[in-house]
Amino acid sequence: MSIPRHFANKLATNFTKLMGGEASAGILLIIVAALAMIIVNVGWSHEYHELFHGELAWTPVAKLDTLHLWINDALMAIFFFVVGLEIKREILDGELSNAAKRRLPVLAAAAGMGVPALIYLMVAGTGQPMHRGWAIPAATDIAFAVGVLGLLGNRVPASLRLFLLTVAIVDDLGAVAIIAIFYTAQIKLLWGIAALVLLGGLILLNRRKVFYLPAYLLLGLGLWYCILNSGIHATIAGVVFAFTIPLKNSPRGDSMLLRLEHALVPWNSYVIVPLFGFANAGVALAGIGLSGLLDPIPLGVALGLFFGKQIGIFAAIVASDRIGFAPRPAGASWVQLWGTSVLCGIGFTMSLFIGALAFPHRPHLVEEAKLGVLLGSFLSSLLGYAILRLAKAPPAPQPD
Known part of the structure; x- marks a missing residue:
């Protein structure tokens, strides 16, 4: 199906090119994460904490009384909306x-979600509250992983980039399901019913082939507010709302879904995700030595990301190809497939997000989870880049 792009799509595309393409989004994430770590560990930890966790003098939404909550529950709902699109x-x-x-x-x-979860549980154990972190190493960060691939240029075949993107998208869908099922507090019935009514309205707009964007946005904002107050995490509203946006062409000849996606992707990549990274990556390293890294939660998360992801994904590729279930990506060597599997261990954005949900009333455990995410993602990015940088492409098939 060929769908013409709207003018906003062209603006978004040009903006992305101006910012340096795919690699720049991953580089920006690295910079903001490093900056947050530096600020917290050079004597500005109190100021950093007050900036994001200090109570706001005024807020239009009572439940969002800190900048950190606005980023994690409001801006990240937009992130999940784009993921849903x-x-x-x-x-x-x-x-x-x-x-x-x-x-x-x-x-x-x-496999790339199951094996890391098993490794985490083997290391951290199944007791309270450790077991709640099982999903932290199960997610792949698209921006980081694709950013590393972008740095490699044409050394990586297009089929591998497509494979990585598709795996990460399925991965995101799994992470959204995990958040909705396993990290939802007690649901407040009236707010839940109100959310269902608004969702029904959005579905009705879609079924009736209504292409008036303000109507969708108004109901979508109401859906987010109701879910925020229902006990379900507010970011789920972003994904549910996205599923109601029409993909088909409007009478004007463009797609509302594509128009929104192309317009929001640059904001997601260069504003929302970096803000989230800066607000969540600051970990105070004072007093944390090797023994701190060997604590159950950081060790389980780091090993889950670094070993679990590459073992699960690469084993799935090999088994699928060997038994004829599905062939491996065309034009890629086994070493390149291994390197790509390693890159899937970069779990920055979604892993940090799940870490905050896993231990909501234990900030010290959230900090330990962050440490594991940063360590596992750092090792995965270094090894994945090195493997793909040194790997040789398979020889081109000779004509008969």
Whole structure:
């Protein structure tokens, strides 16, 4: 299906090119994470904490009384909205729309979530409250991983980039399901019913082929507010709202979904995710030695990301190819596939987010989880880059 781009799409594309393409988003994340770590560890820890966790003098939403909550519950709802748009597009008109094409990414993503979770539980244990962190190493950060691939240029075949993107999208869908099912507090019934009514209104707009964007945005904002107050994490509203946005062309000849996606992706990559990273990556290292890194939570998260991701995904690729379930990506060597599997261990954004949900009333455990995420992601990015930088492409097939 060919859908013409709206003027906003062109602006977004040009903005992305101006910012330096795919690699720059990953580089920016590295910079803000490093900056947060430096600020917290050079004597400005109190100021950093007050900036994000100090109570605001005024807030239009009572539940969001700190800058950190506005970033994690409001701005990240926009992040999840864009993720939802990408997932819907891929399912209806992309790599996940064809059963044969989605076999390998779905299998790889499932293994890449299951094995890290098992490694975490083996290290951290299944007792309270440690077991709540099992999903922290299960997520892949698209911006970071694709950013590293972007630094490698044409050394990596296009099929690997597509495979990584598709696995990460399925991974995100799994992470959203995990958040909704396992990290939801007690639901407040009236707010939940109100959210369902608004969701019904959005579905009705879609079914009636209404293409008036302000109507969707008004109901979507109401849906977010109701879910925020219902006990379900507010970011779930972003994904649910995205699934109601029409992909089909309007009478004007453009797609509302594509228009929103292309317009919001640069803001996601260069504003929302970096702000989230800066607000959540600051970990005070004072007093944390090797013994601190060997505590159950940071060790379990780091090993889950670094070993679990590459073992699960690479094993899934090998098994799928060997038994004929789905062939490996064309034009990629086994070493390149291993390197790409290692890169999937970069779990920055979603892992930090799940870490905060896993230990909501134990800030010291959240800090330990952050340390594990940063360590596992750092090691995965270094090793993945080195493997792909040194790997040789498979020889081109000779004509008969």
